[in-house]
Amino acid sequence: MMLKARVPLSINAGNFRRGIKCRRCHAFGWQAIGGSIGKCDVCGQVEAVQIIARDYFAQFDRLFPGESYKRRDIIDHLQISVSEYTLQKIIRSNFRKLDRKERIYYFSPCARL
């Protein structure tokens, strides 16, 4: 199989659409069911919110490395209503604080969820 020479992808953070989308149909209508499980409104795909959130931030971090997040930013990125408990679990398993007092985080996932 022959491809053209690789061209770097033109990624502009300005038109980047945030939010969790379905892995299968790429639709943005994703809703949390019962706190920790999410379901796609369009195709019905079901996945754990924690896993899909981790994948989202892992990919985002790959494109925009070294980005720091406030709690509000994390909620903005997810664009999904999750319980406080699930949000805390997402933050604790995927982020570390930059400073002890300030609630500013950077992406650093734990080995296990």
Added chain:
Amino acid sequence: MREKPDRLKVYEFLYNRLPFSDDETNEYEAMQRMEKLEAQFEHHLMKIKTTNMRIHWHAEVLVDRKAEIVNVLIVTDYCYYLFIIHELEGEHYINPFNILCSSSHEAVLDLNRSRRIFELFRDQLIDADTYQRPIILKYVMMNDGFQLKGKRSDLFLEERNLPYYLKAIEHSAVIRKKNHRPAST
């Protein structure tokens, strides 16, 4: 276990989030097709014992300034096997210039490039001792509708023959015991 190429992961992540140019859309679709074909190949590969093999997925090499993909590289103690996967459909023939053409006489695949890929790998896969493992390159046709008319070529491997071919690799990859002495009676 096979991993998706990073570039495809990025494309999947960005799809619907950013507008894609025509080139990007074409590349994304090509990568998705390739991913499907590699998954199909992996399905066959899972049926054999791969303990004596090392499998590398999706190697890209530059041949005459164009990227060429070797989808699967299987390394055994005795041989290197390179597989390039295609899903060509319909009747094809090889013209006198060693180019695979479709029934409408359109050039589809330059088989001379296989020689270049082979040479490139031969120059790089240098074994430490005097024994240089042979390198075998195959174009795997993952479409039952593919037919080759006229001159045959050992370069091609059809999907229906792939399980037997992989089984043969499995048998040949078995590590023979050195200094084996028959049991004394």
